[in-house]
Amino acid sequence: MTKIIRRERLVPNIHLLEVEAPEMARRCKPGQFVMLMPDERGERIPLTIADWDAEKGTVSSVFMAVGTSTQKLALLKAGDELPVYAGPLGKPAEIEKFGTVLCAGGCYGIGAIYPIVRALKEAGNTVYTLIDVKANFLMYWEERLKRYSDEFFVSSRDSFFDCKEYIPNVLEKVLQKSKLDRVISIGCTYLMYTCSEATRPKGIKTIVSLNPVMVDGTGMCGACRCTIEGRTKFACVDGPDFDGHAVDWDELFYRRKSYFEDEIRSMCYWEKESLLKE
Amino acid sequence: MADKKTELSPELKARQKAGFIEEWRKEMRKAIPVKERMKMPRQKMPEREADERNKDFEEVNLGLKAKEAVIEAKRCLDCANPQCVAGCPVGIDIPTFIKLIEAGKFSESARKLKETNSLPSICGRVCPQETQCEEVCNLKKATGVPVAIGNLERFASDVERMEGDVFIPKIPPSTGHKVAILGAGPAGLTVAGELAKKGHQITVFEALHMAGGVLVYGIPEFRLPKKILDAEIDYLRKLGVEFRMNFVVGMTATLDDLKQEGYEAFFVGTGAGLPNFMRIPGENLIGIYSANEYLTRVNLMRAYDFPKYDTPVFPGHRVAVLGGGNVAMDSVRTAKRLGAELAAIVYRRSRVEMPARIEEVHHAEEEGIEFHFLTTPTRFIGDENHKVKAMECLRMELGEPDSSGRRRPVPIEGSEFIMEVDLVVVSIGNSPNPLIGQTTPELEIGKWGNVEVDWDTMATNMEGVYAGGDIVRGGATVILAMGDARVAAGEMHKYLNGSG
Known part of the structure; x- marks a missing residue:
């Protein structure tokens, strides 16, 4: 069992989960993920690691409460225990001195991209950070990200911000002004797809952190297979990072929503069973 | 991939012979003439109706009743030169355990099984006996119908478990040697059992949240009920084996990290990965x-x-x-x-x-x-x-x-x-799991992604590191994994005692 140190709502629907995992905390690298199960009947789900503290022995993730598993997680509190918390899994993000790198994140990806922003800055890159939020009250970790960013951009449709655009439009504008050596994008599939399309014409290497359905997360089941440059890859052991220009996005969109009806059934069942009982 | 022939070790041969000439065995052989034994029909495994069982996940086979098991045991001719033992990848003393059933000593029979096989109630259910022990059974040569060795193995170990009379062997004083077993599948569990009985301190590291490997994620309830597996895992815990779940070796910690923690010998049984x-x-x-x-x-x-x-x-x-x-x-x-x-x-x-x-x-x-x-x-x-x-x-x-x-x-x-x-x-089929190779650069990996071993000892190229099962073979059976594990356990014991 893995003990929860902290579970708090960062912004509506997005939560931080910090757990006690000393062995893992010593080995985490940017871009890796954990597999966890919120309770004994839960599903095994992957969450990207958003931070860790080797001295304190803790590992953190940021997640969005969307399905049964994440809703269950969102109700847990410090002191509760998770029956499954395994990792760190997946290949770490490539961190080198590339030159100027733009990191684009949205929703849970604002947290998930933070270790990458930090590591890229520490590796001597000029780091631009571009965050997408629907509205100003959905922004979190702005200060931390700014600490490691040479430039900080926001795309939003909220009158609070100057910008009234989606993330690829802002990315294109940055591209017109600056020479980027690499773009890294983490967030919902659509965000990563649109960022990859925005950089495709100029051929700027764009790395995306794919989020297909997983079951074991250790290269045994093949649930997470994706087509990359026409070849099947397993996101859990070959990824999760891939070249955004080589991903078969259509396939990923379809595969990600393949359990849509079951997810609704599961939510309804759980709400009826657990919430109404109390 | 290279395959391995089972050959009886000299000790096993000697033990086999010693059992054969024991008085009670001689008397039992005399009691019923061979001709009569050969006439007895093979006892059919009772099973649930097809139309009922194909709608649920309850076990299909119900197991032999004591009376049927004793008759089936009588069919065994107790040959002077039995072939069955060599047909078994873990070298079970088959004639002895069967004759103990014939004598009505069911729990003793289960103990005999456990001398060479840590998971008999599992093997009795999932082994392909017809291509192993039963294939070479002398009764098969004579009559075409071999002794139902697998069904008898299941019977003896089920009786022991159901009577709640599971024998826990006396563990010798701790040797102080720490052994890390990577993967709680059939191979890992076998090594754990063998080495725990020798007094070593065993920790099994498992990536999933339940022990058993393919026995828990792969083989369905209707063929191997979880409670059978749980009982076997419980037995290992009683032998002093410690389990650490949710531990992905290579990722959560590497072999080197575990060495730092004082582990001296390792068994890599991380099994199948990457489905084809x-x-x-x-x-x-x-x-x-x-x-x-x-x-x-x-x-x-x-x-x-x-x-x-x-x-x-x-x-x-x-x-x-x-x-x-x-x-x-x-x-x-x-x-x-x-x-x-x-x-x-x-x-x-x-x-x-x-x-x-x-x-x-x-x-x-x-x-x-x-x-x-x-x-x-x-x-x-x-x-x-x-x-x-x-x-x-x-x-x-x-x-x-x-x-x-x-x-x-x-x-x-x-x-x-x-x-x-x-x-x-x-x-x-599957290819071997890639994680151990990716995270242990010194470990020699073959062209199929398998861990390379010396087939006589199951030793890898790294000192003190042994491997067996699907991580070596790619995709085989539970019993072949257990056979590898027995060899590895013997060698690891020698290694820990400084004579390996």
């Missing part, structure tokens, strides 16, 4: 599972009880399972139990080449599984939502034998036809 696919168009359509994913969802994650359990599985009305092994049989019978109208095996060779246990094939047939032999899919066809709706298949014919000795299937030109399906389970 057909590499034909449309394979990533929705509704196409690897057998590993399908079975893991249903067995480990209990998708058959969705939405009580959160993990879903596509039910499938017309299900095709590609392959002819035990995993394929497990998958297709699972599909039937989940309500499929059509649950079919699609296999590119013919019936005789199927590697599955004969019993599983019989059971599948009884349960209404269809078999499409000499058929192979060439592409999958999806609907507008990228969900599989059909597959195009080719008919095959058998040509010349290939390297496996089986006749090679050759496509018949122009024989394409469409088979309508809404769920496909690809069950054509």
